[in-house]
Amino acid sequence: GQQLNQSPQSMFIQEGEDVSMNCTSSSIFNTWLWYKQEPGEGPVLLIALYKAGELTSNGRLTAQFGITRKDSFLNISASIPSDVGIYFCAGQLPGTASKLTFGTGTRLQVTL
Amino acid sequence: DADVTQTPRNRITKTGKRIMLECSQTKGHDRMYWYRQDPGLGLRLIYYSFDVKDINKGEISDGYSVSRQAQAKFSLSLESAIPNQTALYFCATSGTGANVLTFGAGSRLTVL
Numbered sequence: 001g002q003q004l005n006q007s008p009q010s011m012f013i014q015e016g017e018d019v020s021m022n023c024t025s026s027s028i029f030n031t032w033l034w035y036k037q038e039p040g041e042g043p044v045l046l047i048a049l050y051k052a053g054e055l056t057s058n059g060r061l062t063a064q065f066g067i068t069r070k071d072s073f074l075n076i077s078a079s080i081p082s083d084v085g086i087y088f089c090a091g092q093l094p095g096t097a098s099k100l101t102f103g104t105g106t107r108l109q110v111t112l
Numbered sequence: 113d114a115d116v117t118q119t120p121r122n123r124i125t126k127t128g129k130r131i132m133l134e135c136s137q138t139k140g141h142d143r144m145y146w147y148r149q150d151p152g153l154g155l156r157l158i159y160y161s162f163d164v165k166d167i168n169k170g171e172i173s174d175g176y177s178v179s180r181q182a183q184a185k186f187s188l189s190l191e192s193a194i195p196n197q198t199a200l201y202f203c204a205t206s207g208t209g210a211n212v213l214t215f216g217a218g219s220r221l222t223v224l
Contacts, residue, residue: 009152042217042218045213090213097162
């Protein structure tokens with residue numbers, strides 16, 4: 001089935017550093033979503049993007065819906081220990097109602 | 113109480129046993145989903161239901177069945193569990209026409 005290529009697979013950074021991760025696909029998506037999963041919990045929505053070129057922020061997080069509609073980016077500024085978790089991108093293909101396709105995840109570790 | 117509740121949270125079973133994972137939600141959403149998470153593979157859709165009388169297969173439905181007992185309840189069954197069904201299972205919900213999913217905390221299943 002359709003997959004989203006998410007990179008990097010994992011990141012080890014120091015507190016205070018900025019983080020960038022992205023998702024790419026060979027298909028066009030109508031919507032891009034970014035979720036965070038903490039240990040023992042389900043994914044929680046961070047940011048939703050609905051238009052090509054859209055740039056949206058949520059605190060220290062900023063995400064963009066790529067102009068080609070085939071990619072999306074998530075940036076985290078000034079990382080803190082509670083940013084630790086797995087970040088997933090998800091996209092909705094045209095004509096697929098509420099079904100989402102998920103990326104493989106980026107595992108983020110933040111060291112003091 | 114959580115908006116989306118999954119039971120059990122953890123289950124260890126043996127090959128060939130029948131297993132049911134249950135999901136209930138208090139969000140009043142029409143749409144419910146079952147996803148499976150495996151390391152490095154992200155979340156993959158097993159089954160989804162857009163209302164009580166609607167059941168649809170996702171990308172990896174083989175070996176699974178579901179029942180939508182009520183708007184608020186959606187259960188996933190493994191008729192004869194096998195070891196490669198060892199995974200973390202998530203139930204999720206969304207409102208009609210919406211593509212933002214709310215996830216439960218997950219059910220970790222181990223098949224020996």
